[in-house]
Amino acid sequence: MGRMNAQRELLRIEIEDVEISKLARLLTSYTTGVFNQTLRFVAKVGGDTRYESGTFSSNHMFDPMNPDEAYAPRMVENLAKLREEIEADGWVVTEQGAQSWALTFARPEST
DSSP states (O other), rough: OOOOTTTOOOOEEEEEEEEOOHHHHHHHHHHHHHHOOOEEEEEEETTTEEEEEEEEOOOSSOOOOOOGGOOOOOOHHHHHHHHHHHHHTTTTEEEESSSSSSEEEOOOOOO
């Protein structure tokens, strides 16, 4: 028996700050002259993380949690790999947010 009025699961991509040691962060800032933030994409259903991307650095000084390709090497590559993994599991993009990475996925309803 199918669940006619069941709420569809939505999978949302978010950005998360990856904890690295303060010493590593300090050394990176010292050697490059720029404060870098180590980030990764996570895809969540509710508060439950289902997928994680590889990490990438963002040195966007004004808004580090909203990285831009120009300030975040490997961001696009990591997002593409994560999206491939999600779509291979049957999820389909249903919504695109203001940022290129702000995607919402749902599973197609079975008929």
